[in-house]
Amino acid sequence: MIDRLFRFQLSSLVLAAVVLSSCHGVRAELKRRGVAVEQDQLIEFAAAGDLEVVDLLIQAEIPISGRDSYGSTALMAAAEAGEVDVAKYLIDRGADPNLGARGSWETPLMLATVRNREEMVRLLIDSGASVGFRDQDSGVTPLMMAAVEGHRVISAELIAAGADVGTTDQTGWTALHHAVRKGHSRLATALVEAGADPQHQDQDGFTPLSLAKSRGQWRLVAQLEQEVDLTKEKARSAGVQNSPFAVPPGWEIVDPFDGRSRFWPQHATFKAGEDPPGSRRVLLRSSPGEEAQIFLIVGQAGVWWERFRNRIQEMEQDPNLEEKLILRVHGLQGVTLDLRRYRLVDTSRAERQTERILALGEVGEGRVFVLDAGGSPLADGIDQIESVIRDSRLLDALRAEQSS
Secondary structure: HHHHHHHHHHHHHHHHHHHHHHHHHHHHHHOOOOOOOOOOHHHHHHHHHHHHHHHHHHHHHOOOOOOOOOOOOOHHHHHHOOOHHHHHHHHHOOOOOOOOOOOOOOOOHHHHHOOOOOOOOOHHHOOOOOOOOOOOOOOOHHHHHHHHHHHHHHHHHHHHOOOOOOOOOOOOOOOOHHHHHHOOOOHHHHHHHHHOOOOOOOOOOOOOHEEEHOOOHHHHHHHHHHHHHHHHHHHHHHHHOOOOOOOOOOOOEEOOOOOOOOOOOOOOOOOOOOOOOOEEEEEEOOOOOOOOOEEEEEOOHHHHHHHHHOOOOOOOEEEEEEEEEEEEOOOOOOEEEEEEEEEEEEEOOOOEEEEEEEEEEEEEEEEEEEEEEEEEOOOOOOOHHHHHHHHHHHHHHHHHHOOO
């Protein structure tokens, strides 16, 4: 037992002597080359791509993830300089690909992105660098930095690795905002194709589309508007065409995103594109001979609905008001809607009448319906509107849809 312990201690001493001798030899070699055994030297030679000296410094026990006087690490320096071999050496020996400068957005991936180091970006992503990193102060992400600099290949790499095109910085800007502001049209188009929203509003209400218009980037404006139209077309296909509503004979659901429709209610309380957030609109029209229409919005109660109530008050106080009629429509699931018909006479033109039918309905849990309908003087008017709403079970269908 004592003999075995003695042999173990002896072997440990021999190993320590070898290590000490090796370390001493490495330090001697570094001294011969005029390289100080310091952390700053590791960062400097990593940036220079001198793998041999980097290896010697690591053997001389310089911490692989230590920081220099500026807070940088060897991997950060190699990433910014695009020294892939050095970066791979450091990562293989334990360097953290997500470790950045203290209190800064400067991670290895961010630095490689800014400098357009495409091969380095791929290495870092493959090594576990987070494409979803978001600076805690500014909120910027690697994808945003790529958008600012206009680096399309790196942007594609980041998106393919899972970067979210909808992430916002502290001002509410997405990567698309940044690309548009810098005039990177091709990158902006690629971001939109990847799912970026041209109509996403920042904290001040600015969208990528409005930014492009303000900067006179008309070719990009056309591209973004085309994408907006395609998005609306998808919503129409998924919503309106497949609607479960049982519409009475002679009536049809109109594409609510088609502003070219001659039945579009230009007098509607909410114009196209001004619907309350989180709402749903439905537009019904009668046969062309009658030219009557029903325009519905369903959504949450709030300030938008106060605007509608104010409109009703304005109609009732209009000096041209000739006749008012109120009918209450009851849905099968307890939904009620007060239809209000207002007939206005245009005193500037003899026998010229305008019929407005407005309504506001409560459906529970803060959900409301707003209805805005109208038609020519020859249409059946409020009686027909009431019949359509009742027979189509439109209110019940909308309520069921909102509950699902």
